[in-house]
Amino acid sequence: MREIAGGVTAARGFWAGAAAAGIKYAGRDDMALIYSQVPCKAAGTFTSNVVKAAPVKWDKKVVEESPFVQAVVINAGIANACTGQEGMDCCQETAEEAAQVFQIPPSAVLVASTGVIGMQLPMERLRAGIHMLKENKGTDESHGTAAAKAIMTTDTVHKEIAVEFQAGGRTVHMGGMCKGSGMIHPNMCTMLGFVTTDVNISKELLEKAVREDVKDTFNMISVDGDTSTNDTLLVLANGMGENPEIVEENEDYQAFAAALNYVNTWLAKKMAGDGEGATALLEVTMKGCASKEQAVKLAKSVVTSSLVKAAMYGHDANWGRILCAMGYSGASFDPEQVDLYFESKAGRLQIIENGVSTGYSEELATRILSEPEITVVADVKQGEATATAWGCDLTYDYVKINGDYRS
């Protein structure tokens, strides 16, 4: 496997496009399209929030029931969440309009929305946008980039990546884009992720690979502990790589799963590091855990703690807050067994040993914590399981963005 240029158009047969439909923003693209020249198998994972946005309900049904999918229509600015029957009707009308424009069945159209909760979508503008998307679409790298930019909300950078790998003696491709800052995400009410691949794989194995991979990638990032109503990851596989169909968990499946993990990890970390107002990416690894479940609970509790995040913003080696967050995670461990390390480009430092301070250099610790990518490693010395979670620091700008957002 190797990284290549591009995003969602890197795999054979995928078009992308963007359009300025005036949904909410002025002077920028705010609609995006992913389109496959041939029918795709699709897999998806969606928010666990009880309050599910209309497009989440629509996509769940399409992924579970439709024989194939071929297009994804995305808008930024309005989330179409808490919009009742009118919101569901918008999904239906969007799918019907796209179906007519692209000459495919409405059941082959996925929709995704991100933005403010509680507002209705302006359907006329959305319809006009779909016609523009048809005109603007293309298979170039630049078309993928335009789509990745069109779905941004408070994101400060667009996020896309692509890889190629071997399956059944063929070179196949995978590309992805996403927006937002977490499956557990802030105000924009959404992380949206889209992955396209030309690999030929059975729907069952596609679903299995996605289901297992998100546990270690998108579900391990957090910006503020708020799980959105719209979180969606969609993976489309169109088979145009012409490898023999992957129907069992063989070497080709492993190669596919590895590529998916690479793309998803990259996208997830990029979202965490671009969390609202963030100045640093925080990686938290728990080692020596008795079980994976324990490791996940501990890592997520640390990466979600407002106090840890504020300390990271202050470049303050306030390790008591890390132990404290581990302590209320719900996972059991012996605080007096814990070793803790801080790492970054500036160095690596053991901060506590068996639960008490090593008498480390505060100056070096501050230097380590002043880098834009920081890793915290804790060893609880109970077993072999590990987990890594990603987040970001808590800053003035987070408060500013979220205090001002709607008004």
Added chain:
Amino acid sequence: MREIAGGVTAARGFWAGAAAAGIKYAGRDDMALIYSQVPCKAAGTFTSNVVKAAPVKWDKKVVEESPFVQAVVINAGIANACTGQEGMDCCQETAEEAAQVFQIPPSAVLVASTGVIGMQLPMERLRAGIHMLKENKGTDESHGTAAAKAIMTTDTVHKEIAVEFQAGGRTVHMGGMCKGSGMIHPNMCTMLGFVTTDVNISKELLEKAVREDVKDTFNMISVDGDTSTNDTLLVLANGMGENPEIVEENEDYQAFAAALNYVNTWLAKKMAGDGEGATALLEVTMKGCASKEQAVKLAKSVVTSSLVKAAMYGHDANWGRILCAMGYSGASFDPEQVDLYFESKAGRLQIIENGVSTGYSEELATRILSEPEITVVADVKQGEATATAWGCDLTYDYVKINGDYRS
């Protein structure tokens, strides 16, 4: 029952005092004493964090095993958490010093600490402080106030209250003080609460009343979801009110429980409203719930959401975030049944009905949310259970206080 002046010295036979021991701060009192002229029954509730500070371990043992308690020695500045055996030795030495000074057994001395995690207490200063506390103690209202001020850390106001009520034909008293901003609390690593009363009550019923009351009071406040290593509530009853001992759940017990609820609610709300950096007290009431458990989960999830808290700071009626936080609370409900109201001194407004916007006036909503005390009421229409939680808004100053704290 009626509110009276004073705090922990309002009940008969209780002394309080403060001293500037130079534990961490300069030019201010940082140690406090509560002392009863006669032995007390004691009840306590402590942090659920796996990482428990040394004084929490000490007090748990004293409350469970000692026949009586008579003194509480408190320090601010250093939490004595994550301090290993040396930290436990500090508790022992503090109790022994106080025992000698006040001529009581060490097992009758409770200790409490609040401040930074991971530092050892300067025992010589602590010892000298205990001698100063002996000199400075008294039964006046001013002595209670001095103690309430000495235990402050990032608190902006000291917090004390007292009431009197009738039991067995006698007028009895209860007073309390606290510091911090939550059982689920920010950086100072602690909410500490102390309640004194001259009521005569059995230890069993004292414990029961405290255990039940904290569920609706201290456990329903949140500043940032970080449960401290030091959280402690101690209630001392010295019986000097001379009412016939309360040994069953009769009218006198109800009067005692009502007074305790009044004092604890007042202290808890005061802490929530004085949350680090807060500009507003946020009260969230869930109505029409199928069970108390569901109501508690929903109310706490809303009051803990960073996005809701940031919206409150921005006076923004961003109700989608409230529904979203209810949605990921872990409690089930039908989003399309929810009614939601905002209330404050400026008015009352229905924001959503059956899960969708009422088309309310944004201007009036902003006016309501610009008050220093805001109430959110949600009705999920599934039953009769209710719960109320308290928190505060999320502000620039929260980030500033917690980004700068240790350094």
